Amino acid sequence: MKLVLATSNKGKVREIKALYKDFEVVPYSELIDEFEIVEDGKDFKENALIKARAVFKALDDEDVIVLADDSGISVDVLGGKPGIYSARYAGADATDKDNLYKLIEAIKTKGFDSSPAHYTAAIAIVTKDGEYSVHGWMYGEAMAKAVGDGGFGYDPMFIPLGYDKTLGELDDETKKSISHRAKALSLAKVILQTL
Ligand SMILES: O=c1nc[nH]c2c1ncn2[C@H]1C[C@H](O)[C@@H](COP(=O)(O)OP(=O)(O)OP(=O)(O)O)O1
Numbered sequence: 001m002k003l004v005l006a007t008s009n010k011g012k013v014r015e016i017k018a019l020y021k022d023f024e025v026v027p028y029s030e031l032i033d034e035f036e037i038v039e040d041g042k043d044f045k046e047n048a049l050i051k052a053r054a055v056f057k058a059l060d061d062e063d064v065i066v067l068a069d070d071s072g073i074s075v076d077v078l079g080g081k082p083g084i085y086s087a088r089y090a091g092a093d094a095t096d097k098d099n100l101y102k103l104i105e106a107i108k109t110k111g112f113d114s115s116p117a118h119y120t121a122a123i124a125i126v127t128k129d130g131e132y133s134v135h136g137w138m139y140g141e142a143m144a145k146a147v148g149d150g151g152f153g154y155d156p157m158f159i160p161l162g163y164d165k166t167l168g169e170l171d172d173e174t175k176k177s178i179s180h181r182a183k184a185l186s187l188a189k190v191i192l193q194t195l
Pocket residue numbers: 006007008009012039051069070071072073086087088099119151152153154155179181
Protein backbone atom coordinates (compact mmCIF):
# COMPACT_ATOMS: atom_id res chain seq x y z
CA MET A 1 0.00 0.00 0.00
CA LYS A 2 1.28 3.45 -0.92
CA LEU A 3 1.10 6.02 1.84
CA VAL A 4 1.84 9.69 1.26
CA LEU A 5 3.18 11.54 4.32
CA ALA A 6 1.93 15.10 4.84
CA THR A 7 5.05 16.24 6.68
CA SER A 8 8.18 18.29 6.03
CA ASN A 9 9.95 16.87 9.09
CA LYS A 10 12.78 14.49 8.11
CA GLY A 11 12.94 13.00 11.61
CA LYS A 12 9.29 11.96 11.38
CA VAL A 13 9.78 10.54 7.86
CA ARG A 14 12.72 8.45 9.09
CA GLU A 15 10.76 7.09 12.06
CA ILE A 16 7.57 6.38 10.09
CA LYS A 17 9.52 4.55 7.37
CA ALA A 18 11.26 2.42 10.01
CA LEU A 19 7.91 1.49 11.63
CA TYR A 20 5.98 0.96 8.37
CA LYS A 21 8.38 -1.38 6.53
CA ASP A 22 5.43 -3.14 4.87
CA PHE A 23 4.10 0.09 3.29
CA GLU A 24 5.46 2.18 0.46
CA VAL A 25 6.02 5.43 2.36
CA VAL A 26 6.48 8.57 0.25
CA PRO A 27 6.87 12.10 1.66
CA TYR A 28 4.57 14.44 -0.28
CA SER A 29 7.55 16.60 -1.27
CA GLU A 30 8.63 13.80 -3.62
CA LEU A 31 5.35 14.22 -5.54
CA ILE A 32 4.61 17.96 -5.47
CA ASP A 33 6.38 21.13 -4.31
CA GLU A 34 6.28 21.66 -0.57
CA PHE A 35 3.83 24.36 0.50
CA GLU A 36 3.04 26.08 3.77
CA ILE A 37 0.21 24.59 5.78
CA VAL A 38 -1.23 26.81 8.52
CA GLU A 39 -1.58 24.66 11.64
CA ASP A 40 -4.30 26.66 13.38
CA GLY A 41 -6.25 23.81 14.97
CA LYS A 42 -7.06 23.80 18.68
CA ASP A 43 -5.38 20.46 19.40
CA PHE A 44 -2.99 17.86 17.94
CA LYS A 45 -5.81 15.96 16.25
CA GLU A 46 -7.16 19.02 14.43
CA ASN A 47 -3.69 19.99 13.24
CA ALA A 48 -2.96 16.47 11.98
CA LEU A 49 -6.26 16.49 10.05
CA ILE A 50 -5.52 19.98 8.64
CA LYS A 51 -2.17 18.74 7.26
CA ALA A 52 -3.56 15.48 5.86
CA ARG A 53 -6.51 17.24 4.18
CA ALA A 54 -4.30 19.96 2.69
CA VAL A 55 -1.96 17.42 1.10
CA PHE A 56 -4.83 15.16 -0.06
CA LYS A 57 -6.40 18.17 -1.83
CA ALA A 58 -3.13 19.36 -3.36
CA LEU A 59 -2.26 15.90 -4.72
CA ASP A 60 -5.57 15.81 -6.60
CA ASP A 61 -5.50 11.99 -6.82
CA GLU A 62 -8.59 10.14 -5.54
CA ASP A 63 -6.72 6.92 -4.90
CA VAL A 64 -4.05 8.25 -2.61
CA ILE A 65 -3.93 7.62 1.15
CA VAL A 66 -2.44 10.54 3.09
CA LEU A 67 -1.06 10.27 6.63
CA ALA A 68 -0.08 13.24 8.82
CA ASP A 69 1.53 13.48 12.26
CA ASP A 70 1.04 16.38 14.63
CA SER A 71 3.06 16.08 17.79
CA GLY A 72 4.72 17.95 20.61
CA ILE A 73 6.03 17.93 24.16
CA SER A 74 4.11 19.09 27.24
CA VAL A 75 6.08 20.00 30.38
CA ASP A 76 4.27 19.84 33.73
CA VAL A 77 6.10 22.69 35.52
CA LEU A 78 5.25 24.92 32.54
CA GLY A 79 1.55 24.10 32.72
CA GLY A 80 1.76 21.82 29.68
CA LYS A 81 3.71 24.17 27.41
CA PRO A 82 4.77 24.17 24.63
CA GLY A 83 2.22 21.47 23.62
CA ILE A 84 0.76 22.12 20.17
CA TYR A 85 3.13 25.08 19.83
CA SER A 86 6.28 22.90 20.17
CA ALA A 87 7.50 23.54 16.61
CA ARG A 88 7.12 27.34 16.97
CA TYR A 89 8.14 27.67 20.63
CA ALA A 90 11.19 29.87 19.88
CA GLY A 91 9.46 31.70 17.00
CA ALA A 92 8.03 31.12 13.53
CA ASP A 93 11.38 30.19 11.94
CA ALA A 94 12.81 28.40 14.98
CA THR A 95 15.12 25.41 14.46
CA ASP A 96 14.96 22.25 16.61
CA LYS A 97 17.99 23.55 18.54
CA ASP A 98 16.40 26.98 19.18
CA ASN A 99 13.29 25.28 20.57
CA LEU A 100 15.32 22.78 22.65
CA TYR A 101 17.42 25.47 24.36
CA LYS A 102 14.43 27.73 24.92
CA LEU A 103 12.62 24.90 26.72
CA ILE A 104 15.71 24.14 28.84
CA GLU A 105 15.90 27.82 29.83
CA ALA A 106 12.19 27.93 30.66
CA ILE A 107 12.50 24.98 33.07
CA LYS A 108 15.60 26.56 34.70
CA THR A 109 13.82 29.91 35.02
CA LYS A 110 11.05 28.17 36.98
CA GLY A 111 13.76 26.98 39.38
CA PHE A 112 13.81 23.29 38.37
CA ASP A 113 16.48 20.91 37.06
CA SER A 114 13.82 18.73 35.45
CA SER A 115 10.07 18.21 35.22
CA PRO A 116 7.65 15.41 34.45
CA ALA A 117 6.67 15.75 30.79
CA HIS A 118 5.06 13.84 27.96
CA TYR A 119 5.04 13.70 24.21
CA THR A 120 1.78 13.43 22.26
CA ALA A 121 1.38 12.31 18.65
CA ALA A 122 -1.87 12.54 16.71
CA ILE A 123 -1.91 10.64 13.44
CA ALA A 124 -4.54 11.53 10.84
CA ILE A 125 -5.41 9.52 7.75
CA VAL A 126 -7.36 11.04 4.86
CA THR A 127 -8.70 9.11 1.87
CA LYS A 128 -11.52 9.79 -0.58
CA ASP A 129 -13.78 7.66 1.61
CA GLY A 130 -13.13 9.19 5.00
CA GLU A 131 -10.97 10.65 7.75
CA TYR A 132 -9.51 8.88 10.76
CA SER A 133 -7.35 9.87 13.72
CA VAL A 134 -5.53 8.15 16.58
CA HIS A 135 -3.18 9.23 19.38
CA GLY A 136 -0.13 7.96 21.21
CA TRP A 137 1.74 9.23 24.27
CA MET A 138 5.15 8.76 25.89
CA TYR A 139 5.74 9.86 29.49
CA GLY A 140 9.03 10.76 31.11
CA GLU A 141 11.17 13.58 32.47
CA ALA A 142 12.21 16.75 30.65
CA MET A 143 15.74 17.63 31.84
CA ALA A 144 17.04 21.20 31.96
CA LYS A 145 20.04 20.08 29.88
CA ALA A 146 20.68 18.44 26.50
CA VAL A 147 22.60 15.14 26.26
CA GLY A 148 23.25 13.14 23.07
CA ASP A 149 22.40 13.85 19.47
CA GLY A 150 20.12 10.94 18.54
CA GLY A 151 16.48 11.40 17.55
CA PHE A 152 15.36 14.93 16.73
CA GLY A 153 13.59 17.91 18.28
CA TYR A 154 13.45 17.78 22.05
CA ASP A 155 14.90 14.24 22.32
CA PRO A 156 18.28 15.28 23.86
CA MET A 157 16.44 16.61 26.95
CA PHE A 158 13.85 13.83 27.37
CA ILE A 159 14.34 10.72 29.55
CA PRO A 160 11.53 8.19 29.02
CA LEU A 161 9.94 6.66 32.11
CA GLY A 162 11.94 3.57 33.17
CA TYR A 163 15.20 4.73 31.53
CA ASP A 164 18.18 6.71 32.80
CA LYS A 165 19.35 8.16 29.49
CA THR A 166 17.85 10.74 27.15
CA LEU A 167 16.40 9.87 23.75
CA GLY A 168 19.46 11.67 22.41
CA GLU A 169 21.61 8.88 23.92
CA LEU A 170 19.27 5.88 23.49
CA ASP A 171 19.30 4.10 20.12
CA ASP A 172 16.62 4.32 17.42
CA GLU A 173 15.36 0.82 18.25
CA THR A 174 14.55 1.84 21.82
CA LYS A 175 12.65 4.95 20.75
CA LYS A 176 10.82 2.83 18.16
CA SER A 177 9.57 0.48 20.87
CA ILE A 178 8.20 3.13 23.27
CA SER A 179 7.47 6.39 21.47
CA HIS A 180 4.22 8.34 21.19
CA ARG A 181 4.60 8.10 17.39
CA ALA A 182 5.14 4.32 17.45
CA LYS A 183 2.04 3.81 19.61
CA ALA A 184 -0.16 6.02 17.40
CA LEU A 185 1.21 4.41 14.23
CA SER A 186 0.44 0.96 15.53
CA LEU A 187 -3.21 2.00 16.04
CA ALA A 188 -3.21 3.67 12.62
CA LYS A 189 -1.99 0.42 11.07
CA VAL A 190 -5.19 -1.30 12.21
CA ILE A 191 -7.23 1.34 10.33
CA LEU A 192 -5.00 1.18 7.24
CA GLN A 193 -5.51 -2.58 7.03
CA THR A 194 -9.27 -2.02 6.62
CA LEU A 195 -8.88 0.43 3.70
O1 LIG B 1 9.62 12.24 18.73
C1 LIG B 1 9.93 13.43 18.94
N1 LIG B 1 11.14 13.75 19.42
C2 LIG B 1 11.52 15.02 19.61
N2 LIG B 1 10.76 16.09 19.33
C3 LIG B 1 9.51 15.81 18.85
C4 LIG B 1 9.06 14.50 18.64
N3 LIG B 1 7.81 14.54 18.17
C5 LIG B 1 7.50 15.82 18.09
N4 LIG B 1 8.54 16.59 18.48
C6 LIG B 1 8.62 18.05 18.48
C7 LIG B 1 9.36 18.54 17.26
C8 LIG B 1 8.62 19.78 16.87
O2 LIG B 1 9.09 20.86 17.64
C9 LIG B 1 7.19 19.48 17.32
C10 LIG B 1 6.37 18.86 16.22
O3 LIG B 1 5.68 19.87 15.50
P1 LIG B 1 4.80 19.49 14.21
O4 LIG B 1 4.13 20.68 13.72
O5 LIG B 1 3.98 18.27 14.54
O6 LIG B 1 5.90 18.96 13.17
P2 LIG B 1 6.85 19.77 12.20
O7 LIG B 1 6.39 21.21 12.07
O8 LIG B 1 8.23 19.55 12.60
O9 LIG B 1 6.62 19.03 10.81
P3 LIG B 1 5.20 18.88 10.03
O10 LIG B 1 4.20 19.81 10.67
O11 LIG B 1 5.50 19.24 8.61
O12 LIG B 1 4.81 17.43 10.16
O13 LIG B 1 7.30 18.57 18.40
